[in-house]
Amino acid sequence: MKNSVRDFRAQLNWTQADLAEKLGVSRQTVNAIETEKYDPSLPLAFKIAKLFRKPVEEIFKA
Amino acid sequence: MLDSEKTMDANGKRYLKEFLSSMAGYTVLVPLSIRLLRGHEHTPLGYALAFLPIIPSGFAMWAFLRFFRGLDELQRRIQLEAVAFSFLATCLITLTWAFQQNAGLPRFDASWVAPLLILLWGVGLGIAKRRYQ
Numbered sequence: 001m002k003n004s005v006r007d008f009r010a011q012l013n014w015t016q017a018d019l020a021e022k023l024g025v026s027r028q029t030v031n032a033i034e035t036e037k038y039d040p041s042l043p044l045a046f047k048i049a050k051l052f053r054k055p056v057e058e059i060f061k062a
Numbered sequence: 063m064l065d066s067e068k069t070m071d072a073n074g075k076r077y078l079k080e081f082l083s084s085m086a087g088y089t090v091l092v093p094l095s096i097r098l099l100r101g102h103e104h105t106p107l108g109y110a111l112a113f114l115p116i117i118p119s120g121f122a123m124w125a126f127l128r129f130f131r132g133l134d135e136l137q138r139r140i141q142l143e144a145v146a147f148s149f150l151a152t153c154l155i156t157l158t159w160a161f162q163q164n165a166g167l168p169r170f171d172a173s174w175v176a177p178l179l180i181l182l183w184g185v186g187l188g189i190a191k192r193r194y195q
Contacts, residue, residue, distance in 0.1 A: 024134070026134055029136040
């Protein structure tokens with residue numbers, strides 16, 4: 001699955017560690033999502049979308 | 063350090079502390095159990111004494127489950143993939159050994175199953191972690 005997590009995070013000037021802290025996951029998990037090696041669960045994807053204030057389908061694309 | 067990293071770190075530290083404590087108990091209870099067992103074989107007391115090292119082993123298992131529940135979803139997936147690898151590889155090795163016994167290999171001692179599972183779990187962790195790096 002493709003995602004734009006890195007782009008949206010960069011727009012907010014957050015580091016991976018900042019995003020990890022806000023999501024309550026490890027930095028390694030954020031990195032694996034950004035590099036598209038791991039697709040997050042639906043609850044985590046919605047949490048990311050809520051943080052970025054974007055619809056989930058704008059961040060994650062099949 | 064960030065809160066999430068602190069939480070992860072605290073989870074790992076707590077696990078290490080609980081695991082090492084239980085292993086210390088195991089190290090003490092194994093020789094003690096063997097020593098006290100002499101002369102009590104095939105008696106209820108003997109079975110109770112032989113059970114002693116299982117108590118800290120059970121505590122170590124409980125510590126791991128607590129650690130597992132404190133992990134985030136990707137870390138849990140990595141652990142589950144490692145455990146699946148360990149389980150299947152152990153099945154394959156012990157089954158192979160069982161058939162090789164018919165060809166003359168010595169009997170497989172069941173006490174090697176747990177160390178084999180743990181060793182292969184470590185191998186599985188290495189493989190699973192690489193996949194998500």
